[in-house]
Amino acid sequence: MVLKIALLAGDGVGPEVLAQAVKCLKAVEETFNHHFIFKEAPVGAIAMDKKGVPLPDSTLRLCQESDAVLFGAIGDPKYDNDPDAKVRPEQGLLQLRKELGLFANIRPVLSHPTLLDKSPLKKRVIKGTDFVIYRELTGGIYFGEKKSNPEGTVASDLCEYSEDEISRIAHLAFKAAKGRKKKLTLVDKANVLESSRLWRKVVTRIGESYPEVTLNFLFVDNAAMQIILNPKQFDVILTENMFGDIISDEGSVIGGSIGLLASASVGEENALFEPIHGSYPQATGKDIANPIASILSAAMLLEHFGLAEEAMAVKMAVDKSLRKGVVTPDLRENSQYGTNQVGDFIAHNI
């Protein structure tokens, strides 16, 4: 298969971890005889420094012309604490999601057997957890109208959803549930929000076309508890943008390390794959960042294009690194392995 892959390394540890994912994709290319065409482009704080904007036109164009985007990380503390800043690195990512129409963010949450001890949650609570979050990614309060009065004393954000925005991701989520444990949980705040009531109405209606899937509802405050109290109850969670941001980061602690978690953001025509950890500025350049999340996001990319065997080969190699303890220090105290060595080990085992 020939695939054009845009590489957007971004900020902080982004470039370091992305380099390991690329190593693994190159190993897949050789072993399975594919042809991946990699092209790099700047995004985020680094693009602001170089080109004045977090998402240069040329970067967007490259992404549009590619089959998929492999993303590193975004954000730099130097832009964080200025409430009056007009442009922020994060806008690059938000704009990219919007422009590429990446309306669904998909995050698997799994408890990994070798990492049960790393989680702050008790073993009996998390063992066997296996669910996936479908977060709406191009609507809601993230993209609604933002206002503030000239005096700067009042500010607002609009959370708006249309039936179409809800229904396209709902179909994806129901289809996913159909191929899994056949349970879909809609997380909303329908006892307070008008937009949540629309979600409930549309999702209920769509559910009728998926009679084999059991649909249930959970208020987001309750969901925030249930994810910690009993994560095994979930199969597919569907939710809007802001709630998805919160509960998917919350869910990330189940796995024992945020350094392992990948996500896919998909649309009609394009798809972007990224680790869920951020730019982790404290670790930048130290060769200590965990590359596994980035490598697993490359595996999700392969899966997305139907390369199941290839994706499995990557996941097995990751598994081996975990079992053999060839991991960065976040997973094993005093580990001598750096980002690069872990990447080499995994690529070598594909």
Add this chain to the structure above:
Amino acid sequence: MVLKIALLAGDGVGPEVLAQAVKCLKAVEETFNHHFIFKEAPVGAIAMDKKGVPLPDSTLRLCQESDAVLFGAIGDPKYDNDPDAKVRPEQGLLQLRKELGLFANIRPVLSHPTLLDKSPLKKRVIKGTDFVIYRELTGGIYFGEKKSNPEGTVASDLCEYSEDEISRIAHLAFKAAKGRKKKLTLVDKANVLESSRLWRKVVTRIGESYPEVTLNFLFVDNAAMQIILNPKQFDVILTENMFGDIISDEGSVIGGSIGLLASASVGEENALFEPIHGSYPQATGKDIANPIASILSAAMLLEHFGLAEEAMAVKMAVDKSLRKGVVTPDLRENSQYGTNQVGDFIAHNI
């Protein structure tokens, strides 16, 4: 001291648990020679059934004329799954908060030594946790304009904040931090939301008047992780309405049981005290609901009026019930004690 206390038992287990809190307040009355005047009024689903509205005028008037409100619980499943319902029991509570001007919801989060095993979180993670959440309660997306188009295909909620709304709760939170571990964490989403940037600006400015308090910022998605990863890092958390709803419920799992958690909602002129658990319809009428959260909300009421010794007496009696195992079955499997007996035991020990 003479105090007029409005009793709003509400729905589900509300009446059962509230009755135990009243028992305890009566014990305080006798032991410490106070005079509490209790008056009951309907709210929630039960008020809808009786009077057609979740917050009858007479109930609101009673609350306004009282020094404080002791609240049970609200919500009934029969009103939950109708997205077209025009009135919902929860509106009674929201309207009450708004009408009484209860702009700050205060929720202590503590790990109780006898309950470390009940928490889904590991002992080493939660032991020694002691923080308090200040959640803005009468603004934001809960009360912003709600719209939907006539075809019912688009719906929206507005999240709006003004400087005044932010500053009055910020002052409360800074004062609380000053009397505690001198750390205040503002939870927001300033990298995306205009309203969050206003929060950051106003809170930063107010922080200058509290130089002894260290102020830091956390994005809500990160906060949702940190609360589970390392809850001991927190002292006072300040946040807006919707984020506060989510993270305070999330934080509730730390204590090992939601059945223990009380909250105070305060304004300039009035205050309301309630357990954070809901109406828990499955348990209604079975004498199994844990009355401790309701009893501890009565203790918060006493504290609010400067009755520190009295509040301590209630808390010590609760402590005794926990240590002696005189608790409902949610805290000790096969416990033979019911809601009433636990209430009696605690009241008796005041």
